[in-house]
Amino acid sequence: MKINPYYEFVKNFFLSYNCSISDQGPYHMTIQLSADMDEELMNRPFYWHYMKKMNRQGEPMQLTFTHTNGSEIEGIYLHAGSPMLQRIYGIAMKKGQSARLYESIKEPVDQKAMNPWLILNALIQYRGKQARDEQLSVGINLIHGTILTNMMDSLWNISFDSQVSDYTFPMTPVISLISGYKRIHNYLDTYIQAADDSWAKDSILQLEKEQHLLQRFFETEDVSKDDFLKEQAQIETRYQPRVTISIVNGGLFYISQQTSQGLLMKTT
Structure with a gap:
């Protein structure tokens, strides 16, 4: 299924x-x-x-x-x-637009520093002949700039708290939140540009077909210019391919170095 x-x-x-x-x-x-x-x-x-x-x-x-x-x-x-x-x-x-959370550490650890990760959950909406939505969870390590996807799935089984655990301390980000946000947005733009665009081509073909039919109907029938323009605008709204990116929510997650290394190893 x-x-x-x-x-x-x-x-x-x-x-x-x-x-x-x-x-x-x-x-x-x-x-x-x-x-x-x-x-x-x-x-x-x-x-x-x-x-x-x-x-x-x-x-x-x-x-x-x-x-x-x-x-x-x-x-x-x-x-x-x-x-x-x-x-x-x-x-x-x-x-749930924003959050600041810290990995819950129950026992003393050798590596006490907590890596800051900016994580954004994005909704990508594809509209044209057909409509489709895609959800992406993207995170960037604000110390060295590594970007990972499927972050919320990776963090699902990790315990977090709103307070810093004993024996740990949050590291000061090297990359600013604004810069991190822009890097994730650039990643999403690149992701969309590299994706299969057959849906957009199908939408454009359908748009041209509908426009051609409308033009022929306008030439052979007694249709006012205003009605023609209204119908033309509706056709463009239905079939003109477009992609929008919305940030649903996000947050700053402080994650232990051990856990951060584990996240990085999953991608290699």
Whole structure:
């Protein structure tokens, strides 16, 4: 089965905000929302206003998501244009835009210095004949400038705290945050330029085809110039290939030298 790229993101998003999975199968999952997430996501302001006024807890809703469109189980199919996915993106961007965290060290270590890593989670949106979203997590070591990808996956099993652990100290960055941000953005630009652009070529061909048909229709039918221009603009909006990069969130992560070396070894 082809993996839905948005499925794991949505799952991790809800688990990160104290929601739970009440039912899960090979092709679906049902999320029990917390009261706070229901209030954020489900657009029921009057219900929650009434519950608070009556000093009652309220009953958060459940959401079922499916891997594929047309699944036997009724639920929300996650795709690039899904309104629910766009709302989830918006909440993620609002709630977790930045963080400063330190690797949790329980025992004294020989190498006490903590390397600063700037990590940005980016959303790349491809729009044209077809729509596609891609999520990239990119980190740069602010001491020597090494850039790594899939950073959040690499850090998933590492414990972090908001306070510096005993016996350790954070190193002062050699590379500034602004410079680090620009380097990651340049990396993303290079990544997009090197990616397969067949989708853009298909979009341009479809755009030219639609424009040609519109021109012929305009020449043979009684259509006003204003209507022609409006339809032309709509065709360009639908088929003109474009790529946008949005930084969803990010943070400064201080990671021990041992762990940093382990991250670097994974890429070699």
